[in-house]
Amino acid sequence: MGGIGESGPRTGGTGFNPQEILQKMRKDYWEGLARPPSEAHGATFLALTFEVEGQVYAVRVDSVREVIKVPPWISKVPRSPKHLLGIMNLRGQIIPVLDIRESARSRVGEKGRIVVFRGEGQDIGLYADRVVGLPEITVSEVQKPRGLAGPLPAEVIEGQVEVLDEESGRKRIANLVGAAAMIRSPAFEFREA
Amino acid sequence: MSGQDKYLGIFKDEAREHLDAFHAGLLDLENNPGDLEIVKTIMRNAHTIKGSARMVGLLSLGDLAHRVEDVLKAVQGGLIAADTDAVNILLGAADCMEASVLGLPSGGPDEGKMKAAALQVSAFLEARLAAPQAGRPEEKDLASELSSLFGAPAAASPQERAARPDEETGPAPARPDAEAPSAPKAPDRRSKPTASGLSPDTMRVKVPKLDNLSNLTGELVIMKSKIDNNLHRLDTIMKQIKESAARGLDSGGGRAMRSLTEIERFLSEECNDFLEQFRTDFSFLDLYAEEVLSETLSLRLLPVSTIFDRYHRLVRDLKQAMRKDIRLEISGGEILLDRQILEEINPALMHLIQNSADHGIEPPDERAAAGKPPGGLIELNAFHRGGNVVIEIRDDGRGMNPAKLREAAVARGFASAEEVEGLSDRDSLLLVFKDGFTTSDRVTATSGRGVGMSVVWEKVQRLKGSVGIDSRDGEFTRIQLVFPPAFYKMKALLVEAGRQLVCLPSNFLVAVARINPADVSIEGRTPMISIQGRIVPLVDLCGVLGLPKAEEGGEAQAVSDTVKVVMARIEDDYIGFRVDRIHRLEEIIVKSAGQYFAGAPLISGVTILRQGDPSIIVNIYGLFKRIRERGEVAFAAALPSAAGGGKKRVLVVDDSITTRTMEKSILEGAGYEVETAKDGEEALAVAAGAVFDVVVTDIEMPGMNGFELTKRLKATSKCADVPVVIVTSLARDEDKRKGIEVGAAAYIVKGSFQQKTLLDAVRRLAGA
Numbered sequence: 001m002g003g004i005g006e007s008g009p010r011t012g013g014t015g016f017n018p019q020e021i022l023q024k025m026r027k028d029y030w031e032g033l034a035r036p037p038s039e040a041h042g043a044t045f046l047a048l049t050f051e052v053e054g055q056v057y058a059v060r061v062d063s064v065r066e067v068i069k070v071p072p073w074i075s076k077v078p079r080s081p082k083h084l085l086g087i088m089n090l091r092g093q094i095i096p097v098l099d100i101r102e103s104a105r106s107r108v109g110e111k112g113r114i115v116v117f118r119g120e121g122q123d124i125g126l127y128a129d130r131v132v133g134l135p136e137i138t139v140s141e142v143q144k145p146r147g148l149a150g151p152l153p154a155e156v157i158e159g160q161v162e163v164l165d166e167e168s169g170r171k172r173i174a175n176l177v178g179a180a181a182m183i184r185s186p187a188f189e190f191r192e193a
Numbered sequence: 194m195s196g197q198d199k200y201l202g203i204f205k206d207e208a209r210e211h212l213d214a215f216h217a218g219l220l221d222l223e224n225n226p227g228d229l230e231i232v233k234t235i236m237r238n239a240h241t242i243k244g245s246a247r248m249v250g251l252l253s254l255g256d257l258a259h260r261v262e263d264v265l266k267a268v269q270g271g272l273i274a275a276d277t278d279a280v281n282i283l284l285g286a287a288d289c290m291e292a293s294v295l296g297l298p299s300g301g302p303d304e305g306k307m308k309a310a311a312l313q314v315s316a317f318l319e320a321r322l323a324a325p326q327a328g329r330p331e332e333k334d335l336a337s338e339l340s341s342l343f344g345a346p347a348a349a350s351p352q353e354r355a356a357r358p359d360e361e362t363g364p365a366p367a368r369p370d371a372e373a374p375s376a377p378k379a380p381d382r383r384s385k386p387t388a389s390g391l392s393p394d395t396m397r398v399k400v401p402k403l404d405n406l407s408n409l410t411g412e413l414v415i416m417k418s419k420i421d422n423n424l425h426r427l428d429t430i431m432k433q434i435k436e437s438a439a440r441g442l443d444s445g446g447g448r449a450m451r452s453l454t455e456i457e458r459f460l461s462e463e464c465n466d467f468l469e470q471f472r473t474d475f476s477f478l479d480l481y482a483e484e485v486l487s488e489t490l491s492l493r494l495l496p497v498s499t500i501f502d503r504y505h506r507l508v509r510d511l512k513q514a515m516r517k518d519i520r521l522e523i524s525g526g527e528i529l530l531d532r533q534i535l536e537e538i539n540p541a542l543m544h545l546i547q548n549s550a551d552h553g554i555e556p557p558d559e560r561a562a563a564g565k566p567p568g569g570l571i572e573l574n575a576f577h578r579g580g581n582v583v584i585e586i587r588d589d590g591r592g593m594n595p596a597k598l599r600e601a602a603v604a605r606g607f608a609s610a611e612e613v614e615g616l617s618d619r620d621s622l623l624l625v626f627k628d629g630f631t632t633s634d635r636v637t638a639t640s641g642r643g644v645g646m647s648v649v650w651e652k653v654q655r656l657k658g659s660v661g662i663d664s665r666d667g668e669f670t671r672i673q674l675v676f677p678p679a680f681y682k683m684k685a686l687l688v689e690a691g692r693q694l695v696c697l698p699s700n701f702l703v704a705v706a707r708i709n710p711a712d713v714s715i716e717g718r719t720p721m722i723s724i725q726g727r728i729v730p731l732v733d734l735c736g737v738l739g740l741p742k743a744e745e746g747g748e749a750q751a752v753s754d755t756v757k758v759v760m761a762r763i764e765d766d767y768i769g770f771r772v773d774r775i776h777r778l779e780e781i782i783v784k785s786a787g788q789y790f791a792g793a794p795l796i797s798g799v800t801i802l803r804q805g806d807p808s809i810i811v812n813i814y815g816l817f818k819r820i821r822e823r824g825e826v827a828f829a830a831a832l833p834s835a836a837g838g839g840k841k842r843v844l845v846v847d848d849s850i851t852t853r854t855m856e857k858s859i860l861e862g863a864g865y866e867v868e869t870a871k872d873g874e875e876a877l878a879v880a881a882g883a884v885f886d887v888v889v890t891d892i893e894m895p896g897m898n899g900f901e902l903t904k905r906l907k908a909t910s911k912c913a914d915v916p917v918v919i920v921t922s923l924a925r926d927e928d929k930r931k932g933i934e935v936g937a938a939a940y941i942v943k944g945s946f947q948q949k950t951l952l953d954a955v956r957r958l959a960g961a
Contacts, residue, residue, distance in 0.1 A: 073805075075807045075808055076691075076741060077790070077796065078695075078796060078809060079793070080739070087799060087807045087809075089806065092801065094784055094785075094787055094807055095787075096787065096789045121788055122787050124789065190790055190792050190793050191792070192792070192794060
């Protein structure tokens with residue numbers, strides 16, 4: 001298409017109405033804003049991907065506070081529900097750690113990590129068997145979740161997206177998890193057992 | 194705009210500091226009207242506020258401060274007197290300034306109010322200057338003055354006004370440009386969200402304190418790099434060792450070491466040196482870390498004068514409203530208390546002071562009739578007692594009459610006549626803390642509604658404090674509020690429950706004991722033990738908390754293993770908690786577990802132990818509640834003093850006459866009554882016909898052996914609870930285990946048999 005020379009505004013030129021162009025720019029701008037973000041062509045975000053019991057999950061990087069090695073001591077909490085692994089000390093702050101594994105709970109693999117989600121007033125950790133990667137995900141490639149398997153309730157999964165597992169070189173389907181939804185989800189709240 | 198906000202924030206802090214000083218100075222001035230030094234000081238405060246306000250563009254505030262300065266100048270020049278009217282006007286202006294400062298940086302001053310206040314101050318000054326010394330109010334003016342002071346004829350209480358922050362009545366807001374009123378009018382008292390003078394999210398810290406903290410932090414960073422150096426050094430040592438190993442002992446080349454001795458010498462020198470250095474560095478690190486911690490924690494502590502000093506103004510206003518002569522004396526203002534406690538008790542203290550002023554202190558004529566000085570005295574003291582901070586409010590007013598309180602309690606349906614019958618005078622005083630309780634027939638604007646005291650009670654309870662009350666009819670009332678000095682700290686017993694350490698708050702604990710397993714009796718489904726003359730249910734802490742069990746040897750515990758019990762108490766309920774290990778009593782720092790655990794009734798908080806691991810602080814209330822609700826245990830009362838004063842009886846069973854006689858004489862020598870049996874059958878028969886406190890038996894006997902005997906004894910209802918001591922030459926673990934399985938309480942191996950061992954076991958089991 002034409003470069004600036006042909007289509008751009010010329011100072012004092014004829015056949016151009018700068019007013020019109022400005023108006024169109026403004027219109028495009030507002031329309032762009034009005035469009036839902038998923039339709040915004042080419043928009044991307046950075047995600048952290050991790051694996052739990054063979055399933056890959058993705059979470060937006062800006063909702064992850066940090067990823068740490070599993071600390072040597074995670075204290076059990078009295079009468080805690082089975083999804084709560086315990087509490088850990090993250091530089092003086094007490095963080096509850098969730099564990100969505102169905103079995104072998106409390107066993108920690110060598111690559112085991114705690115992904116700390118940033119929440120409103122309460123950060124929360126999630127045990128992951130390993131971190132998969134840090135891919136850039138194109139918004140338009142996130143699909144509606146089809147047939148959810150696994151331990152996470154529907155309200156926590158925003159969608160599914162194909163990501164590359166660099167370790168195996170394979171493409172895998174990741175469940176995109178909403179950190180805030182996860183923290184708020186009744187499925188993970190503290191209920192006395 | 195954040196830049197502007199920043200300046201406004203700074204201005205806010207500065208202005209508040211000056212306003213506080215201005216306030217205090219004014220009250221001081223009222224008591225010492227001729228003291229020009231005070232005038233000079235508070236003039237400087239006003240002047241500074243004026244200048245800074247203008248700098249940040251708060252012109253109306255600057256203008257008001259300017260006019261205040263004018264009034265003070267007139268006082269300084271002797272043109273007008275610093276009397277109550279003048280002080281009223283100036284206090285009003287100070288309130289107005291404070292209200293507008295408090296809204297910063299988001300909300301600016303209310304221009305209308307500021308302007309009105311400024312006009313009023315000027316009008317007052319003009320009126321005074323026009324008629325020097327004539328402005329002094331006569332007695333008759335007082336009523337109108339008061340009504341203007343307090344807005345309405347039915348004078349609303351100062352506290353009420355403080356409680357309605359929105360109804361800032363400022364100087365005549367309805368008529369912002371009202372003409373100067375002839376009677377001096379003081380604007381409303383401070384009306385702001387926290388009358389405590391503490392702002393909710395920010396706090397001021399003394400600069401030296403911050404300096405100290407930064408210094409300490411700096412030291413910590415230095416220590417970090419020192420430890421880093423040590424690590425490098427360790428690396429080097431390791432490398433050198435590896436190199437010599439690689440070159441071999443006989444290479445003879447270069448720096449390789451030739452002999453084991455050489456390597457040894459090198460290692461011990463280097464390592465010693467290293468260790469020494471490391472230890473020194475570590476001890477410094479330890480020291481700095483502790484200091485940073487305590488300094489940081491102490492940032493939360495504030496002197497109680499932060500809130501106390503403001504009560505001078507409260508009392509002054511109350512005095513005027515009630516037309517009583519009241520003096521407030523404060524001591525112990527320097528005592529430190531957690532800022533959160535200060536913030537929360539402020540309304541309670543205001544209420545108590547108000548109560549004292551209204552109900553406590555009598556009107557002057559009544560005091561005169563009682564032979565008391567006309568002026569009443571309210572004393573507000575803070576002091577330390579037994580590690581707690583006590584805040585005491587005492588007034589020398591009419592006191593309380595316990596009999597009248599009891600009457601009122603019955604008359605108003607708080608208690609039945611019978612209930613009240615049994616109350617001591619001291620306990621009767623506590624009736625005033627009941628919700629809705631009042632003896633006052635009149636409900637004044639300030640008090641007498643009977644809600645306040647119960648609120649005080651609740652507040653203090655919630656802050657984990659306690660309330661004491663003491664009074665003598667006609668003489669005084671004294672109320673003491675007792676607080677832990679800083680409630681983010683507590684003493685807790687660290688115990689092992691299953692595989693982890695948990696903290697039990699020590700203020701609920703009454704005893705720690707090691708109990709022989711045989712002393713655990715079973716009543717129904719509940720194991721019971723006796724501690725300090727009290728039979729209490731024994732609950733497994735790990736089990737009730739639902740924590741994973743410790744996974745060691747299980748049943749293979751030696752006979753000597755005792756049950757570790759921590760006895761906790763809430764009012765009249767006692768429970769013994771079985772723990773896996775008792776560690777230490779420690780001062781712990783309480784952290785909130787976070788909102789995730791809002792619904793977890795068994796946790797009262799979390800602490801981080803020295804090793805950096807988090808540990809749960811058990812909510813003892815929640816624990817008792819859970820145990821009670823699940824009907825797992827019956828709560829036991831005190832044990833009726835141990836049965837009889839007679840001798841304890843022991844049955845000795847052994848097929849060897851030597852052993853029988855020996856054991857018999859040992860036990861009789863220790864004051865026991867002893868019966869003997871030569872085998873199992875005979876023992877069963879003897880046991881059926883008499884009562885024994887302990888049975889001592891051999892294992893290898895003809896016919897029924899000791900295991901069988903024990904099992905059979907335990908099966909009878911009569912002897913099920915009689916502890917059995919096994920004395921045998923069978924020393925194998927398998928035999929010991931079997932002994933425990935059949936229910937023996939102690940297992941003594943003959944090879945190691947000593948008088949004392951037997952006596953100790955019997956004594957322990959027989960309970961004497």
